[in-house]
Amino acid sequence: MSRKLLLPLVLAFSAQAVILLLLQPPVWGTNLAPPWCVNPGGTGGCYARIQEAIDAASSGTVIDVATGTYTEHLVMKDGVSIHGQGWLSTTIHGGHSGPTPTVYMLNIWAGTVLSGVHVTGGGTGITATSTQEGGCIAIWYAAPTIINTLVNGCTARNGGGVFVRNSSPTFDNVSAWWNEAQQRGGGYYIDGTGLVTLTDSSLFAGTNGTLVFNTAGWDGGGMSLSGITATIMGLRVWYNTAQGNGGGVELTNAPNQVLFALNQINQNSATNGGGVDAYNATRLLWGLNGVDRNTAKHSGGGAQFSQSAGLIQSNWFRTNTAGSYGGGLSVNSGSPDLIVRGNWIEDNTAGFGAGVYLQTTAAPWIDGNIIVTNTSNTAAGIGLYQAGVVTITNNILAHNVASTTAHLAGGILVDSSPARIINNTIADNLGDGIIFQAAEDVAIVNNIVSGNLGHGIEHYSDTLWVSPTLVYTAAYNDILNNSDGHYAGLSGGVHDLHVNPQFVGTGADLRAFYHLQAASPVSVTGSTAWAPEYDLDGDRRILGGSVSMGADEIAVVERQLYLPVVLRH
Structure with missing residues (x-):
């Protein structure tokens, strides 16, 4: 049974193919004949300085x-392109001579190309005194192509490597290493109303498309994006650091579509959002990204x-760590139209909610994810605290570990949240399958809760801190072989079963293992x-007027009615 991906993520591959066609090296035009060349000695009729050639062109x-190495600052001209011999050969060095970018672009458009160069030495070299916007490259109200x-x-206030404002540039295979920003965007800072394309069309060849070892004093160690429409594909965002949010990527106040696909976001660190932090981004398409070994001090x-x-679909959240909440990912503050679907969430660690953490009125749809082998003190699989009407369907939660002595919620813990927990498979976790407390109107239906070290389903309350949940639905669940019994604090639900669900039960693939x-x-x-x-x-459910328990549906062929066929002649 194959997963049906939504169309926008399939289109990501088509977008990449188009980019491959569009982002070709500059075409040498009729104006290329001498003297349109530059070399360090100015020999053979060539210019000795790049800016002199730009001014004359x-x-x-x-x-x-x-x-060669050219120690100068460039101001690009509309329609005049610069073609170096590759970043290992041609260097433009700003000399750290002051608070100014090495390359400046203003009001230049799509016919302007910068390619095959190493840009460095922008700003003062000291982050605190680099007060300009953009260290290596600054782009204002422009649409150049950089490949x-x-x-x-380089160093800058924002955009240690590259700063972009109200522009629509195209970047392909533009790597950013060891840049620093006082505030946001150690590698890239991009804001405004533009349409931005940032890709590596080689798809991980060599060091192409890498954002590594960049730092930001505030947010967005690798990149900070705000307000834009963007396509970001094929990048490797590694080892970046932000003191605030978004060690790898920060995305804020983005009302337009941001397609983020086929990227690797690894080993970044921040206070919140070790790999990625998105705030008020309302048209996200995030798919096929690897988010691995990132660290957040808090959430x-x-x-x-x-x-x-x-849509957050078909990503890998693996081996990430949060000091407090949400080792794999955290969702908070509303987000009712956020869908987290078909992701593999594995081996993450946190104090609470190691796989997924939902808080403060968050109400996304958590659907069809594989949430396995995560470890936390409490709520190893999914933890909810004062969340909204979260819908949790079709997930497999298995082999998660709640490591405290009480083993509180190896699967799901619901605290003060009216969640809908429907058709999940919650099995073989170290800790209770499901715990809910102070969770008025919570619904727990059609789940398989099996083989957990703890209770199957527990309704927790006490006389001092936690009042009983007065209104809840717990029915049509299959509950068995949990070490502390089927239930605690509630009676068996209507139509509950206690039978072996007959998992496939073979192989190391936990997704396949817990199919029926x-x-x-x-x-x-x-x-x-x-x-x-x-x-x-x-696969479609409710075939033949019935439905399976758990995350996997066993299709029952519907009865078909055949009308009489009259053959003539």
């Missing part, structure tokens, strides 16, 4: 820059999403009134 000129370029060792080791909407065998006794015993339309594989 007219639109349509491509200036060939020979191997096969390295920005390295969202892999990623944190706040007041955001869109065709003869499973829970294949037709769920509640159709509560069931979602599809299961975790994208």
